[in-house]
Amino acid sequence: MPSFICSLLRYASRNRYNNPSVMSPLVKTYVPFATKLTKKLDSNQKYEECVKTLNTLQSNAQTLEKTRLTRDKLAPLHVPNMVKWASRVGITLDDIDRLKVIHVSGTKGKGSTCAYCESILRHQGFKTGFFSSPHLVEVRERFQVNGQPLSREKFVTYFWDVFNKLEATKEQNNDSMPAYFAFLTLMAYNIFLKEQTDVAIIEVGIGGEYDSTNLVRKPVVCGVTSLGMDHVSILGNTIEKIAWQKAGIFKPGVPAFTSPQCPEALKVLHERAEEKGCHLEVAPHFASYERPGEKFKLGIAGHMQKVNASLALQLTRTWMKTQGVLKDEVVNEVAVNGHGDIGVAKSFPFNQTLINGLVECKWLGRNQTIKKNRLTYYLDGAHTLESIQQCVDWFQKHSKREADSISGKVIKILLFNTTGDRDVTQLLRPLMSCGFDGAVFCPNISYTTSSSADITNMTVSSETQLQKCQHNMETWKILSLSKRKYGEIEEVTEDDSQSGTCSSSLKNGVHTNTENNCLNGTSSLKKSKLTENCNNSNLSTGHVDYSQSHDNVDQSKQNSYTASSSSCTDSQGLGTPKQLGTNCDNFFVNFSCIYDALLWASHGRDQNLKDPCNLPAQIHGADHVQVLVTGSIHLVGGVLGIVSDDYN
Known part of the structure; x- marks a missing residue:
């Protein structure tokens, strides 16, 4: 508590009998203020302590350099390890399946696409959970419930819930603790389960096949945003290798959509979809959704946002259809795009609620x-x-x-x-x-x-x-x-x-x-x-x-x-x-x-x-x-x- 407030309260306490008409209002005014301020300072301190503890799970530069040589050998162990860590936290794969996940990978536009998905479904009346990475300013921003970052108070509660359970079971598990991003992924699933969200929108960290988020067995729908050359030391130095990794989130019988891709990437995505046993379609041009007189401005600036918004529209519509709350109203028939047997997904008419979700979507740090x-x-x-x-x-x-x-x-x-x-x-x-x-x-x-x-x-x-x-x-x-x-x-x-x-x-x-x-x-x-x-x-x-x-x-x-x-x-x-x-x-x-x-x-x-x-x-x-x-x-x-x- 600031020293001047402490001094004022001590003075008020000593003089309350000498001049009660003056001091009583002061006490009534400043005691609630001081109490509220103290709670806020205490909350901030607890939050900082959590984040400092979280940072101990980051690998330092020297450790990362040593593990680069064994990265390829260790990568296939990421998802099995996530399953073990989830079990130690008390989360089963059946629990994660109940979250009704929309899973999104890609190189560019993952966060924007997920943000559109979240906004669309929230405007439709669903309680949304959204896990993204990286954060801009505070790590709690990675966890959104109903479009709002997790409060510091809730972050502290959920952090220690997960961390203490892992710490308590560390000795009997070869001192195994998840790394920074893996821990946050476990925390996200735990938060959305405890908050009882209707949907969990999960953005992949890096790649897809071996990403920590990929322990979900039965997402409702999967999406791949625009692909490009990035993280080549981890994912591979060709667009084909990168596409292979990104398509690793495809699951048997789960519908999947992709933004338009170059032929080389689309070919690999198609092959992986067939290998995984899922149906893949390309999101249509954004203009195909619009009817005359219904032009509007998307909530995120930039011409590429129409590509991201179209993918989000396909993902959310598919999700809503699986929940039995939406009829299939089709405007355009499916068309073959010339790349194998992958078709262009069907577009549909907008209603005002859908438009509101697109227009009111916010995603800081992008355009x-x-x-x-x-x-x-x-x-x-x-x-x-x-x-x-x-x-x-x-x-x-x-x-x-x-x-x-x-x-x-x-x-x-x-x-x-x-x-x-x-x-x-x-x-x-x-x-x-x-x-x-x-x-x-x-x-x-x-x-x-x-x-x-x-x-x-x-x-x-x-x-x-x-x-x-x-x-x-x-x-x-x-x-x-x-x-x-x-x-x-x-x-x-x-x-x-x-x-x-x-x-x-x-x-x-x-x-x-x-x-x-x-x-x-x-x-x-x-x-x-x-x-x-x-x-x-x-x-x-x-x-x-x-x-x-x-x-x-x-x-x-x-x-x-x-x-x-x-x-x-x-x-x-x-x-x-x-x-x-x-x-x-x-x-x-x-x-x-x-x-x-x-x-x-x-x-x-x-x-x-x-x-x-x-x-x-x-x-x-x-x-x-x-x-x-x-x-x-x-x-x-x-x-x-x-x-x-x-x-x-």
Whole structure:
């Protein structure tokens, strides 16, 4: 309890007899307030303790590196282990079958598709449960009941219910405890059973065949969203291998739907459906559902959302038909799409309740816009080539529309990070077309000195994250100089965009590299390009580290932005403050955490941030700043936790 309230209550207690007419109202006013505040503080503390305990189930970076070699051998054990852990918690497979699961895998749009499913069924009057990953700001967001994240109080209750049961049976089970995501999956099934939801909408974590969510034997319906190249070190380095993994959620006799796929992926999905004994159809074009005069705007922005919404419509309609609450009203007859025997699913007419479910669907961090005074954040957690391209289309359309409505100078800033084995050159190249005035790079670390347990990531070291971030900036530097010199972006190889010590290879047309090997440095090709273009490029680079406690932002504003001169060809050491040039048209700069990056990118336009000094002149003179945050959903979550009023 805050000390001033404690003092006031002590004073009131001592003087209640001396001046009861004055003190009695004070006691009546502040005692309930203090009690309520104490309960809230106690609840928050208990929640933080839970999350810290949960984080002990994360494997650290060294352990993960050791297990990479045995990953393929261990993968088939994931689901059997989940069954054993569920049994120790008191959950049987029959219990999970009673949840009436909608199970969704895919590369892009899994979360959006599940969000549409949840909103549609909730608007139809069903009590919904929705398990998603990853979370943006707080881990409890992964569990939604009736469209609302699980409260901190309920999270604490359900967490200890599962954790204590597993801990109590650990000794007789070879000290076996589930890892982080597996534990959360068990917790999700337990929550939805205890909350007695009508439906459980389950988003796959990674892959499908060996995913922790795949212990469900009899889902009501399964869906596969758009497929692409992602998590290649785990799922395989071809689209066929990835499709094989994603189709692992298919079950005998359970209807399945897929978004339109490339022929290679669709062929594998069809083969797996036949192997599993299930009927597979392709979700139709979204326009086939609409009747004249019934146009409406989906709740999630972006043209790809029509693809996700169509899949969700098929999944929810099939689910409702199996519950005996829906008649089969058909508009279009099934049509063969030319890929084997897979047909296009039937479309159907909308009613107002269905439209409300689509229109009122919300999914934070995907094509999301946050408007503030002379500042707009554009947030999209795109992290594959296809999703980055969609993000570029969305950002260009909406940022131009906004800029056209503003009288004065508008500048565009990119805030970017990517993780894992993703090809950063491939992801950054489409973003060059946006015409950014500056680019900011930082790891998925919210603050340099303190951080919420919810966003603690022990699976990768902070050093590795900073090295990856430096590599991202160096890649952007080369792409920028190449575009300026040649008028177009040259083909940049991995060897160009990372040091000679960073191993990379090309397998089946997919770049792969080991994150731990991505170190700072400038290759000979980079140096020659940078030296040749430095005087004429109007590009400036630097690394800035405010090195400050964010509990005292005012002091950091005065003292943290120390600087020294830097040239284009300087080696940018992490942790070394650098001053940006003042005669440059474009900038790219590297920061140690999200908060510092936002200070630079927003230039104090955000009330949740403070105004740093020594910023480029053109940012000082801008009437409006547009900041695109993309490349990693974890980066987007970190930004939301800092700038969104919902979390502050």
